[in-house]
Amino acid sequence: MDLKLLFQTILSGLISGSIYGVLGLGFVVTYKATRVLNLAHGGMAMFLAFVALSFLHRHMNYGLAMILTALVAIAMGIATDWLIMRPLRHRPPLDAAVASLGLLLTLQGLAVIIFGAQEKVFPAAVPLRFISVAGFNFSYPQLLGFGCVLVAAVLIGVLFKWTRAGTAIRAYVENPDSARGLGVSPLYVSTIAWSMAALLAALAGVMLAPLTLLDSLRMPLYSVKALVAALLGGLNSLSGALLGGLLLGVTEAYFQGYVHVRDSVNYLPFGLVVVALLFQGFQGSRKMARAA
Amino acid sequence: MNAKLAALMANRRARQIAAVAVFAAVASIPLFGSHFTAFIFTLGVVYGLAAMSLSMLTGWVGQASLGHAAFAGAGAFATAKLQTHGWPFLAIMPVVVGAALLFSLVVGIPALRIRGLQLAVATLAFGYTAERGVFEQMGGGYSNDTVLHRPHAFGVDFLNDKNYYLLCLAIAVVLTALAANLRHRTMGRGMMAVRESETVFSHVGGNVASYKLAGFCISAVYAAIAGVLLGGLIANINKDLFNVQFGFYILAVAIVGGMGSLIGPYIAGIAFAWYPQLFAGVTALQYWTYMIGGLGMVLFVLLLPGGLVAIPKRVAELVHLLKLRMAKAAPDDEADDGEEVEIDLRGTILATPSANGASPATTIRSRAETSLIDADTGTSRRMRERQQLGSGNGGGPLLEVEGVSIAFGGTVALTDVSFTVQRGEVHGLVGPNGAGKSTLFNCVTGIYRPQEGNIFFKGTNLIGLPSYRRARLGIARTFQNINVLPNLTVLENLMVAEQAHWSGNLLRDALGLDAHHLQEKVERAAEANLDFLGLGHLTNTIAGDLSHGTLKLVELARALTSEPEILLLDEPAAGLSMQESERLGEVLRQLRDELHLTVLIVEHDMALVMGNCNRVTVLDYGRVIASGEPDDVRNNPDVIAAYLGTTHEEVLA
Numbered sequence: 015m016d017l018k019l020l021f022q023t024i025l026s027g028l029i030s031g032s033i034y035g036v037l038g039l040g041f042v043v044t045y046k047a048t049r050v051l052n053l054a055h056g057g058m059a060m061f062l063a064f065v066a067l068s069f070l071h072r073h074m075n076y077g078l079a080m081i082l083t084a085l086v087a088i089a090m091g092i093a094t095d096w097l098i099m100r101p102l103r104h105r106p107p108l109d110a111a112v113a114s115l116g117l118l119l120t121l122q123g124l125a126v127i128i129f130g131a132q133e134k135v136f137p138a139a140v141p142l143r144f145i146s147v148a149g150f151n152f153s154y155p156q157l158l159g160f161g162c163v164l165v166a167a168v169l170i171g172v173l174f175k176w177t178r179a180g181t182a183i184r185a186y187v188e189n190p191d192s193a194r195g196l197g198v199s200p201l202y203v204s205t206i207a208w209s210m211a212a213l214l215a216a217l218a219g220v221m222l223a224p225l226t227l228l229d230s231l232r233m234p235l236y237s238v239k240a241l242v243a244a245l246l247g248g249l250n251s252l253s254g255a256l257l258g259g260l261l262l263g264v265t266e267a268y269f270q271g272y273v274h275v276r277d278s279v280n281y282l283p284f285g286l287v288v289v290a291l292l293f294q295g296f297q298g299s300r301k302m303a304r305a306a
Numbered sequence: 307m308n309a310k311l312a313a314l315m316a317n318r319r320a321r322q323i324a325a326v327a328v329f330a331a332v333a334s335i336p337l338f339g340s341h342f343t344a345f346i347f348t349l350g351v352v353y354g355l356a357a358m359s360l361s362m363l364t365g366w367v368g369q370a371s372l373g374h375a376a377f378a379g380a381g382a383f384a385t386a387k388l389q390t391h392g393w394p395f396l397a398i399m400p401v402v403v404g405a406a407l408l409f410s411l412v413v414g415i416p417a418l419r420i421r422g423l424q425l426a427v428a429t430l431a432f433g434y435t436a437e438r439g440v441f442e443q444m445g446g447g448y449s450n451d452t453v454l455h456r457p458h459a460f461g462v463d464f465l466n467d468k469n470y471y472l473l474c475l476a477i478a479v480v481l482t483a484l485a486a487n488l489r490h491r492t493m494g495r496g497m498m499a500v501r502e503s504e505t506v507f508s509h510v511g512g513n514v515a516s517y518k519l520a521g522f523c524i525s526a527v528y529a530a531i532a533g534v535l536l537g538g539l540i541a542n543i544n545k546d547l548f549n550v551q552f553g554f555y556i557l558a559v560a561i562v563g564g565m566g567s568l569i570g571p572y573i574a575g576i577a578f579a580w581y582p583q584l585f586a587g588v589t590a591l592q593y594w595t596y597m598i599g600g601l602g603m604v605l606f607v608l609l610l611p612g613g614l615v616a617i618p619k620r621v622a623e624l625v626h627l628l629k630l631r632m633a634k635a636a637p638d639d640e641a642d643d644g645e646e647v648e649i650d651l652r653g654t655i656l657a658t659p660s661a662n663g664a665s666p667a668t669t670i671r672s673r674a675e676t677s678l679i680d681a682d683t684g685t686s687r688r689m690r691e692r693q694q695l696g697s698g699n700g701g702g703p704l705l706e707v708e709g710v711s712i713a714f715g716g717t718v719a720l721t722d723v724s725f726t727v728q729r730g731e732v733h734g735l736v737g738p739n740g741a742g743k744s745t746l747f748n749c750v751t752g753i754y755r756p757q758e759g760n761i762f763f764k765g766t767n768l769i770g771l772p773s774y775r776r777a778r779l780g781i782a783r784t785f786q787n788i789n790v791l792p793n794l795t796v797l798e799n800l801m802v803a804e805q806a807h808w809s810g811n812l813l814r815d816a817l818g819l820d821a822h823h824l825q826e827k828v829e830r831a832a833e834a835n836l837d838f839l840g841l842g843h844l845t846n847t848i849a850g851d852l853s854h855g856t857l858k859l860v861e862l863a864r865a866l867t868s869e870p871e872i873l874l875l876d877e878p879a880a881g882l883s884m885q886e887s888e889r890l891g892e893v894l895r896q897l898r899d900e901l902h903l904t905v906l907i908v909e910h911d912m913a914l915v916m917g918n919c920n921r922v923t924v925l926d927y928g929r930v931i932a933s934g935e936p937d938d939v940r941n942n943p944d945v946i947a948a949y950l951g952t953t954h955e956e957v958l959a
Contacts, residue, residue: 116603123597280438291416
């Protein structure tokens with residue numbers, strides 16, 4: 015087996031995997047904090063990528079465009095929380111999921127109305143050049159992508175572990191009632207969570223868009239991969255979602271490169287989910303036995 | 307009263323007739339309209355059927371699926387493929403049903419073992435894989451569509467859109483009627499109990515996993531049939547017809563119609579089928595379809611909880627609110643509202659047992675007569691055993707706890723706990739808070755598995771058996787924190803206990819072929835138990851509306867309805883007044899002396915324990931420190947030191 019080819023395969027898998035991971039992370043943040051299955055997450059990534067693109071089309075500096083996109087993302091997160099999710103707080107969880115479905119359709123429709131129905135090319139942040147380390151090639155966009163994911167992961171970790179807001183969210187997730195009793199506002203928690211999720215969606219969107227064509231109908235489907243990544247990590251774990259995304263990405267790349275069965279890569283999400291569920295089941299019963 | 311009842315029945319009858327008339331009127335619209343109208347209505351009915359399958363899944367077993375499009379697609383593609391091999395339509399249908407069952411088992415078995423949204427994610431991944439993998443290979447893109455031919459049967463030309471509409475309508479009506487039938491049977495009640503509380507369901511002998519799986523399988527079969535009908539309507543099928551978005555779409559139809567409703571999804575389905583026509587022909591508006599539809603969905607969910615079928619309820623609430631406002635303005639009109647309050651008060655334990663003035667003893671006798679003694683079903687075994695063995699002590703060991711130890715992480719909850727409950731006794735389990743009493747209950751009923759030790763019930767080792775199997779052996783319990791099914795009526799709450807006896811057949815149950823005698827017997831036993839505990843007047847009240855003390859009794863009645871041999875009561879007197887707990891003591895003695903039940907009771911009310919228990923076991927820090935007759939235990943120096951020291955007077959009282 016060609017070692018270099020295998021390395022490139024794994025590397026490209028890690029790239030797409032880190033994007034799935036970031037998407038999964040955004041999904042887990044809202045699921046953990048507000049128990050909402052956000053089916054609009056991929057749609058938010060798509061819409062925010064379009065927003066970033068429209069800034070770039072105005073010949074804006076790339077960094078400035080990203081900062082403005084981040085602000086739009088935060089506004090979108092807060093609006094989603096205040097207008098849709100808060101009023102649904104005391105309703106069955108599926109209601110919020112279906113509302114998020116409505117949001118997905120709305121975002122798709124809006125994207126077509128504002129940005130047009132054609133697929134768009136999204137420029138990469140850095141030119142496609144390679145540096146070679148010990149015979150292995152790394153491209154600039156790959157390195158930048160990794161850098162962004164790393165920074166995002168560290169930032170989120172720091173936010174959850176060491177800030178007041180993070181502690182409040184963790185306390186609320188552990189035990190909503192006693193956290194409320196200690197003065198943690200559930201509204202505060204949900205606003206933070208939704209803005210964070212939207213920011214992560216924006217990051218995933220602008221990372222994904224240069225790799226594929228930006229398309230209002232196709233990109234929201236990455237929600238599926240985000241959910242699979244999240245489930246691989248146990249649905250409740252931030253680091254688990256990231257690792258789940260990487261696992262999905264690498265396995266996908268491996269199947270694309272080495273398994274020559276038509277469409278085999280499309281069987282992966284479900285295959286991985288079944289494996290994960292069986293494993294989780296075992297783990298669950300073992301944990302139960304230990305706890306009990 | 308009788309006149310009132312008759313009026314009510316007549317009213318109900320009139321409403322049924324009106325409903326049928328409205329249905330017939332609406333359903334016959336397409337017959338007088340154009341073929342296009344028939345097409346839209348057929349589409350609506352098919353959407354409705356697909357959405358109804360989700361409505362059942364979510365409304366009944368409380369699970370969500372995002373991948374039902376895959377089941378619909380599986381049905382359609384299987385039909386189209388088999389048709390190319392010359393199979394007749396009717397011969398294909400069993401294959402479709404079989405395929406849906408197979409796929410739903412593959413998805414459901416791993417996903418339903420774990421609580422939570424796993425099924426939603428697993429079905430989503432399944433839908434994605436089906437669309438991108440299977441359907442793509444089977445039916446390809448736009449260029450090589452697969453054709454699904456409508457059936458030729460009974461000499462009717464189903465290529466005619468109106469005839470095809472009638473076919474789809476008939477199938478939908480039959481499937482809906484089957485579902486409606488199921489809902490009022492053991493299977494349906496069990497599913498709803500699973501949705502409400504998995505813990506309760508398993509503790510009355512219900513197998514949670516198999517009920518969830520059954521709900522999912524039925525739902526998948528319905529979706530597959532809807533897929534076949536949709537394929538026949540469109541004729542050219544491809545992967546985009548059954549893509550992931552279609553799965554989302556039918557979920558939206560179900561939510562708009564109202565989860566758990568069987569009719570709502572059809573109304574919503576027709577609305578959804580019609581909606582794009584609003585924009586038809588106006589090219590400029592084409593792209594607005596999505597956005598307006600999406601916004602509409604968000605607004606709908608926000609403003610109309612419960613969906614279309616809940617509109618009458620919402621209107622009634624609004625009217626009630628207005629009436630209250632008016633009543634405030636004119637305070638004389640409040641006489642009517644007083645009744646409700648009174649009902650709630652009468653629900654407490656102090657109430658006279660039954661409306662006809664029967665004494666507890668006579669109701670208990672009638673209860674024994676109507677209980678599940680039945681030579682045919684074998685359910686009588688327990689009852690007979692109990693009666694043969696008689697009451698009092700010395701009936702032999704029934705429950706033996708041997709050397710049970712359990713630790714949570716580093717915290718040791720129970721250490722080498724051993725004691726025996728004799729048949730026919732009321733056995734008290736006392737100890738300070740945190741002594742491990744509820745933990746022990748959880749070990750006996752199968753919520754926890756001890757790391758060491760054995761628990762024998764009638765000589766059978768319970769370790770490793772799931773909760774529902776233990777319940778079927780004859781162990782019933784109540785919970786320290788009330789565990790009722792809040793959205794069901796009191797009677798329905800009790801009827802769930804039929805799980806302890808039911809070993810029926812789903813298909814026969816759905817078709818209504820199963821003998822009714824068990825159901826009727828459980829119902830009679832349930833009613834007798836309610837009378838016995840003074841709850842007879844609350845039979846049809848929604849459990850969630852009742853007070854704490856009443857719900858404790860409802861739990862007790864439910865436990866009794868499962869006809870147990872041993873009853874585990876976890877702090878039944880907590881939150882009851884002095885008189886109420888005295889009455890509870892009387893109930894305990896009746897359970898022992900007249901029903902020959904064995905009772906293991908955890909309780910802090912020392913007067914109740916010492917006054918009614920044959921023997922008492924004392925736990926402290928997870929160890930047994932004393933066991934014996936109440937008098938011995940209360941004078942045991944260890945007990946006084948460890949537990950009763952500060953409340954000595956209370957014990958002597």
